[in-house]
Amino acid sequence: MKTLLLGAAATALALAATMAQADQPATPAAAPTSASADKPTYGSYGFDAAGMDQSVKPGDDFYDYANGAWAKNTPIPADKSNYGAFNTLDDLSRTRTRAILESAQKDSGSKIGNAYAAYMDGATVEAKGLAPIKPWLDEVRGVTDLAGYARVAAKGARAGVPGPFRFYVGQDDKDPETYILSMTQGGLGLPDRDYYLDQGEKMAAIRTAYVAHLEKMLTLAGESDAKMRAAALMAFETEVAKVHWSQVESRDADKTYNKMTLADLQKTAPGFDFATYYKANGLTPASLLVAQPSAVTGEAALIAKTPVGVLKDALLLASLHAYADYLPDSVANADFAFYGTTLSGTPEREERWKRGVTFLKESLGEEVGKVYVAQYFPPETKAAMDVLVKNVLSAMGRRIDGLPWMSDTAKARAHKKLAAFTPKIGYPDKWRDYDGLAIRRDDLLGNAQRSNQFEFDYNIGKLGKPIYRWEWGMTPMEINAYANFGMVEIVFPAAILQPPFFDPKADPAVNYGGIGAVIGHELSHHFDDQGAKYDETGKLNQWWTDQDVANFKALTTKLGAQYDAYEPFPGAHVKGAFTMGENIGDLGGLAVALDAYHASLGGKPAPVIDGMTGDQRFFLGWAQVWRRNYREANLRQRLVTDPHAPSQYRTDIVRNFDAWYDAFKPAPGGKIYLAPKDRVKIW
Template sequence: MNKFLLGGAVSALALAATVAHADQARTPPASPPATTATPKPTYGSFGFDTKGMDKSVKPGDDFYDHANGTWAKNTPIPADKSNYGAFNALDDLSRARTRGILEAAQSDPNSKIGNAYASYMDAATVEAKGLTPILPWLAEVKGVTDLPGYTRVAAKAARAGVRGPFRFYVGQDDKEPETYILSMMQGGLGLPDRDYYLDQGEKMAAIRTAYVAHLEKMLTLAGESDARARAAALMAFETEIAKVHWTQIDSRDADKTYNRMTLAELQKAAPGFDFAAFYAANGLTPASLLVAQPSAVTGEAALIARTPVAVLKDALLLSSLHAYADYLPDSIANADFAFYGTTLSGTPEREERWKRGATFLKESLGEEVGKVYVAKYFPPETKAAMDGLVKNVLAAMGRRIDGLPWMSDTAKARAHKKLAAFTPKIGYPDKWRDYAGLEIRRDDLLGNAMRSNAFEFDYNIGKLGKPIYRWEWGMTPMEINAYANFGMVEIVFPAAILQPPFFDPHADPAVNYGGIGAVIGHELSHHFDDQGAKYDETGKLNQWWTDQDVANFKGLTDRLVKQYDAYEPFPGAHVKGAFTLGENIGDLGGLAVALDAYHASLGGKPAPVIDGTTGDQRFFLGWAQVWRRNYREANLRQRLVTDPHAPSQYRTDIVRNFDAWYDAFKPTPGGKIMLSPKDRVKIW
């Protein structure tokens, strides 16, 4: 899937102000004031929270701490979060607003979103039912007696949203972007990544011990016997799967992961598993499909063939309990959270039920909620302002392409064609999803979740053979994120991210260009990062550069990899420059393009000095402000393994590559993050 996000999962993201403050700042007075004053920005006098700075830290030593250090020291991570910063507070605000929408909808017995939210909030009914709602499904899993039976149930699990041996979905064919195709990937792991099984360090060993104990506890809670031995057997099975899995670095390579084959060819390459039966169980008979990690699929198929059916069943049983834990009694949900929330991410407490309910509605009926959210909280003026910013950033990217010393004229011409082909999507879809076929019952939370998963599965699989859904969005309007989609040649910005500190209509333009302008530039630059640049102006995976362009580009990106490899948040635990390369190129290119767009917006006039700060200083401070984030250690360690984004401090400090930053802040020579001009990386 060629979709790349701004900041990773929303639940793992993060802002300086409280939700109450942010909402209050946008609540109009009950009656108009006698005189009209110029509206003030949400943060500070020009859109930046200067009180959050730590000016005792020199910009050249650590720009992140210089801009955010006091905020970082004074801002605790809430007990229900693994980290906290700019994204999270906006997510809290988004969910608080969603809560109001859902609570109002509960009074309407015909409201689908109201009934779904009511089913979630009725904790008493969930507890009273116990495990009864999931027992028929668990009985089906436990009733498997042979490999053909396992194959059929594993296929059914996929439609139910339960993790199985392989993942698959329908998406654009990277080399035929006007066509949908079935794509499949490696799967089967209960821990976040292969490294959790194979890394012999003390931290990972402790997590593995805790994981086996967790599996044992979940089996016991489900009323299963011999839980300890079964947990150990499952761990041994998953460890063997981990050995054949591809690394994160290989799995993000668009060329390596494009492997088209017929079903017969797949069966011949991986004879241990009946793929025809697996797909046929969901009504699929694909003429061809894409296999992202062929050797992993081959290895997993062989493992399945020689693994006892009892172990395969336990894998599905425990995956089912994990997938549906949040819709089951607290005995299950709390145990699941104790491992996945606390052990893996360091989060002490589960979120309040209403917050989880708002998340459930976003995942199950997101665009139905989104229609109301946009009407209430996304004014047309914001969309219009964002349209203008996007046009300015696109124009700046065009100018930067013209000035590239390393790119051939032939490639520059194609780059301009690609730029002209972009579709920006802002705020919300032009065409909303239809949920008429999704049955929601007010007294059946688990059933609602299972039917929602099946509904989404059928919607996705139903794309096969149809024209591309160009109106489709991969996020809801309530999400605090943005993304780039290579096959669609599009950049997408949901409504909820288009507010302070990312975008504030009352802030100084420099801060907005350093915030949402750089976000626009980031997503745009993804289409020209080490993977996005492999896609042409039609969205096709197709090298459109000369060989010399490719060599020149790699020379520059290798330097950025080396720069990020040197970052070491914990002794012996480094950022992986090759894994985070796409996001780092996005940040580097995005910030450069946004700065050019800001300068162009001044129309040849000098930027005003505000409170002693220059325009460029405010621009870079605006960039730093959106990356405020405090992490729990467990969460940050997990991100180093699984998140293609570098930790926020290092994303902020990418300013060290910009001549304009040195000119703006005039850092004292010898600063810790300072680079000599020859060592500063410039790509786009």
């Protein structure tokens, strides 16, 4: 299992299923200024003080105190659903990547250049119309029975078309030296079961818009009776949603570990031909993991009694959605109108070059990454990060020793786990080989299909092989970080190691509050409510005493209650149980980073800079990376689908720190003030 810092979408199902997410920091206060050789990028010491709103009391709203002026003065670009520090760095990363690709496309022998050239040739895409996807759509249309449906759905999965179930190869949580086939629930066109089942006005409006969208896409594909078929598909997906597990259930590492043979699966879910489904991709697994067995059973039963025409429509529409960006604007714009605008509130599609950069990152990411790190990731940054990571790991060791709620037996095991960590910084030691991937300058859709097939084969090809310990789940251009429980590793791509997260010219307090807390966050994920279930070998295995578990549960329940109380919109609350892993990551990460900062002072007092003490600058550095403005639709969607709390509430985790109270002296009675007995301390 993995967890991401920023919540970026994984490009492969295996990554999505094995990562526990971190979340994108928000954009820095102001746009970067050109720093001189000895000055930081932001402000006088690495923090954009001009973005503060000092009319707000820290004890009422620390996020607004640190970021209020920035929030008021920073519009969200028309092609974004939210905007913050992560976006600022992502814009920089994509601009740099664009330059790499534009240079590469001048070379007809460059694979990344040819792939980018094919994407940028919008005129050819428009001229071809739907002809490139017609053979595949005709194959879907030609299905006549359930066995044929299983075969075509499996073929679609290999080419990147989501079907009734999702499957991938990953580590066996209880045998982390072995790869195993895993499968999860699927089959929904909306982001989550709640979109079908929530009876509130907002969700009802989205459902109405979704049915209209399905009708439009069927019409664009040249299908008849689009209105009736869209309604039938919505009815089917609603029944699927009823058997799906919730987000909270699906993040439980114990509940989702269900190992069975293929024969057992067929007995458990007799309505679907799983042997045919897997055999279509050359798979005859001796055993597999089923994450949500009751959902799979329910989905299989629904498939067995649903007309084949409805099942075909589900695949056809999933195909149009999966390939929309590689098809003419008539399809791509219609797809964006629903998934981009209705669901996320984004007014405009990104410019073509931005989408092209994203495609290259997803299809040939490490091939691009080799050039990126050579140009934009100096060895000095990697060396500085090595030091920071070691300091944070050391601080975590000291914090473990001081825990009042953990037994000595568990502390000893916790130290073993800490000693087993592998930090990965910047880029892989071993790069991917894309020699088998065919790329053509005149075949954008084909490039996308072949890329998906190439990635699928790479993933499935792991079965029976030793664990790929050199492998990365992100490209160097990613503004993110992650923790991988099975590998016992924490990973920091090159592109996040820039201001406001990390600036060699900034005051150390700000760096520890920024990238130091990011390091601590990923480290703390290995000790959150799910990560702590994995031992020092990466095995899902309870290594605590029963009393340790009870003590930990009492603390996490208290933290969950804090987040349950947050209400961004009337009646729409943050879900403390759903965001628990990220909340623990923030609480533990900030605590470890603060201890590491204090240790770095070597017993000397921190200097006062611009009237701010060291601890004040540390907490402001933390707040700065979470600056983010959301469109309402995007924030509402995140409350349902994102395991991270909204950025404001991530910032306000400071309310649990005695050092924050000492630094800012908030008066009792403030909106985020907590009495000492109510402050949560876990790691």
